[in-house]
Amino acid sequence: MEANTSLWHSYLSVIVSRERQRMEHFQRAEDILLTLLESVHAREPRFLVDYARNLEAFEFALCASEDAVTLEMPLRIDGDTLRVLARRTGDAAGRHPSAGDTCCLGVCSPGTDLEDWTGVVDVMEHGGGAGCLLPGKILQRLKELLVSAIVHCQRLFLLQPGDISAENLREDAMELSLLIRGSWKTIRFDIVPVVRRQQESLQLPRRRSDRGFPEGSLRKATEEAHFVPASPHCWRSSTHLPILKLLRGVDTLKGPRLDSLRLLDQLRDQDWGGEGGKGSLTFNHLKMVLLWSTELFPSPEDWQDLEGSVYRLLVILLRCLATQHLPHFLNPEENLFQGAASDLATLYHRVESFAWDPQRFLRFHFGLHGFSGSCQADTETRALLQLPAEDGSYWDTAYFDMLLGQFQVYRIQDSARRSAATQLLSKIRREILQQS
Template sequence: MWSSNSDRLGWYQRYLSGIKAYHDMKVIDIQKCEDILFTILDRVQQQDYRFQVDYSRAHACFDYTIRTQFDELDMEVCLWFNDLSLRVEESCDTPYIADGISHQAVPKKGVAYLTVPKESESKWTGSDIFHPLPESSQCCGHIVPGRVINVLKELLKGAIVYCQQNNFINPGDVNAFLLNFDGPRLTLVLRNVTKPLRVNIIPVLRRATAKLLENGFQNGHSFPETTSQTTPENLDISNGTYYRWRFCFERPMWKLLEKADADGGHRLDSLCLLDRIKTDHWLPGEHKRGITFNMLKMVLLWAMKFFPAPEDWIDLESSVYRVVVVLLRCLALQNLPNYFMHEINLFQEDFQAQFDFQAIYEKVEQFADTPEKFLQIHLTHLLPAPRQHIDSYLKMLLQIQDNEGLYWNTAYFDIILNKFQVYHVPDADRIGAMQLAWAKTTKLVTDEGCSS
């Protein structure tokens, strides 16, 4: 049992061990569901070669090693088009209406069109997923994601019936009632060992990622200015609105995180621990959105950027706090900038409920203030006495507004870590930068009427 403050680091490790105790069994259940999906998608591919089955699911397998809760699963279906001339463009010079669906051509970061150049028009004329544009347009037409979804929906329905009739899947394994609803998602409900599992079938067109990774990770400028120089051609895309595709960042996130702890640090352990805390304690209000696993991964990428030294991640407690302080800052500003394309705010996704900023911020702040309350595995475990508290000065420091990105840097976060007594890095340059930032923020906070 936990009984003293001297065991401070131990209760982080015990909680993490408790999380992982039944982890392998959960993954086995998920993989059984994957087998059912692969059977259905294999039939889809037999019917239409454009929809390819990805049996490797490398980045999903990586997530399995970290995630602690599997209420929902994404299954990507790779699109294969025999046309290398297709281009991804972020705007459309010719607004149009097709299939009775309203179309807004206002440029927005994070979504794009998949265009067919005029020299390739003959390959796509008459295609069920192609929409032609007037001759005055810069391209001959678009590959419409809404039509791709409609084609895949009908293929899934037919594949499920076929697999059931031929005893490839058991009766009751799949519930396809959600396929009857229109929208950007194709969702199946699978029978699982513990409770039904919702699976989102997502068509994805994969692009090159090497340049994206290089630019994203070496970006050294302040938030919110974008400097990654990412181009649409470097990104995977999946269905977004009926007309426009959405940029996908799952694969580049995986590439940056898969070897994050090669130096023996606790970056991924902190992600695993916080994913469980999020599931158990950071639930949003009714009909509102909360933090997702992908959001936590993006926060970890930013934390790794701000704290690149191995010494920052040498113990689990300090590692957790490095992720938490960045998360608190994002919640305070109501902006979680995409690591690869900074103009995109992950808190503001289309077709999603409003994010519950106030409630989630308070819950994360409570964890940062007294984490031992959240790390209790069983009621019989005696928790150590509270070690720290967030005072009014730190509250104001966390919530300083920042239109110019002055407080989106290592020195600012080092100050907050120091206030939480989890800094522990004897780096003269960083300490000097922290002291300079401390003088500026102290004056600012004091001017606003809060004494330390």
Template sequence: MEGDLEDCLLNKVDLRRQWISQMVEEVQKVVHHLTTEISYQDFRFQAIPYCDTYNENIKDPEGLQQWLGVEQFLKSPGQWHEADVNIEGDIVPAKVLQVFRKLVENAIETCHLSDRVHILMDHLVVRVVVETSAGQVELQLTPAVDIPTAWSKKAQWPSCLKRWPSPETVQCIKSFGFSLLACSSYHWQLSFLRAEQVLLEQLDEDGGCRRKCFQALRQMKEDVWCPGTRPVITSYHLQTVLFWTCEKYPYPKDWQVFSRGFLRLVRKLHKCVSQRFLKHYFVRKSNLLQYASSCELDALAQTLAFFLKDPQISLP
């Protein structure tokens, strides 16, 4: 990779960040407005001051599925015994989503947001389209249950003798616990959003270029390798590739040169796509490419192979 091509790519990354930040700010205000109204209507749901993210393009690997019983709640369990969300002591995601969808529909009307927010028809999950000054944004609103101060037994992490992340960071991450998402019919899906946020926030404490490499990888995925609204590879896949690569190359010296770090990520992505196998970073028995289209993965693997033979950047 030549220096001017690197500059071109990183300039594109900066423009994307500015564009995204504007949309995110507008969307967060709308989501906070809606969820505040929802919490007034039904106190079982709490308002969020910001928009948590979950990538709806990844179907649930079985290893990330879990039951949620009402006895797991230490406070006010009675509210979760109601038949609208409960079957024989189990809180059922499909029933929670049914209640939540109605609450979202009511909140859109009550908040007078019908001209800006439209709920999409879907057999299960709750998707809305938000009109922003930069264009339409499609969101999936997913009820979540936080399990603080505990760590999932399914997440056998970290492995022994790993130098990244540091023991202090590991301890910090585990102290935040995990979450369960209502995004399927009967099983709740494990989520480690806060843990992942901490890892991303502390990526370059040693002065490396991991974040720039990841942003460039995402830019190439979105613009060249895998564009579109329903890509076979999502930002969550790329984030997982980043974490695995950071674990394999833990030293600051490994992340001092942008081109080397970037191509290292591309090679890891190519290997995962070619093998149709990408382990979840925390629940390592789960393959995040388990339900991905084989044809699309094979086509992407070929595209990445061509790029690695001649790593020239051709942005639209």
């Protein structure tokens, strides 16, 4: 047991040792980016510079791979004076799957210093066209300003040759990508204009208030609505910062919760990806798994040791992979695995192999990926993971406690929870026997 525990913590210690270097790397790149954005703001004050980038730095330090950093750039617009309007006709939402959640932002009155950013859009609330804020115009203006700011800063020697590359600034993209050299590595920043509106706290379906989270964290994370471009004419609601705020809240809780996220993300990057380490599973997916596990396992008893904490994320991840359905934490009706079915079956076997034999994976290797083949899994556990649940009936603590019992990696003392998991397992076995 002690040797097993040491293996988990040795693997984690190598991951954690890289975080300070990654944070310094991010801060160097951030300084360059802020210099550029200050130049943009000087030319166009409606683009604001948000210096509080601590949440993005926090996320970057946690992530094992060099994924792009999303940076939402606020606009100097009173979002509360805009009208959120539904589209009359379909408008593709680009790469974002939830096209039905797109909307238009109507400008209520002229003379608001927004005329060059507005246009006529056909919306449900009006018989004709309405004057709306157009993301396409804002993105085009921001792109022009970024290019001119790069040239200006280079002429003043505020930037060194090779500090910034604008080769990824594509005309049709809903974010503006810049490659910035922080030290000897390059970070990709995806700059996204955002309109902020105050709102009542979201009614989060099927969720007890703040269950598992610090008191008030859900309300604080969702009290402000963020709208980002979905297409040249439409906007969509962004949960990027609310999710990061919830992740920061999890960091204040006791137990190795974020360590579990670090460890699984390293496995994702090193062992679970396809060619070049890329695959359907992303760091954003694992963030959602951690948030769900925080709610479904609210007791401090669940987070006493690293191995047990990792398995709490694992049983939820395996369930989502088996059913090819990962609900968004703030919008549970949205499936984050939609469109990735072709890779999920292979990914499921890789994650399951780790769950049954973690010692094979808890080591660092370079060059070729370490995963090869699969282990002999327990057929009953696989059947339990793949139970159909269109009504969401198997998405509660008792179900995941039952799965933890199958992997034999925990000892819950709460008699009520132990009894609920045992009764559920017996019920499922009876139903399976009746169907066979």
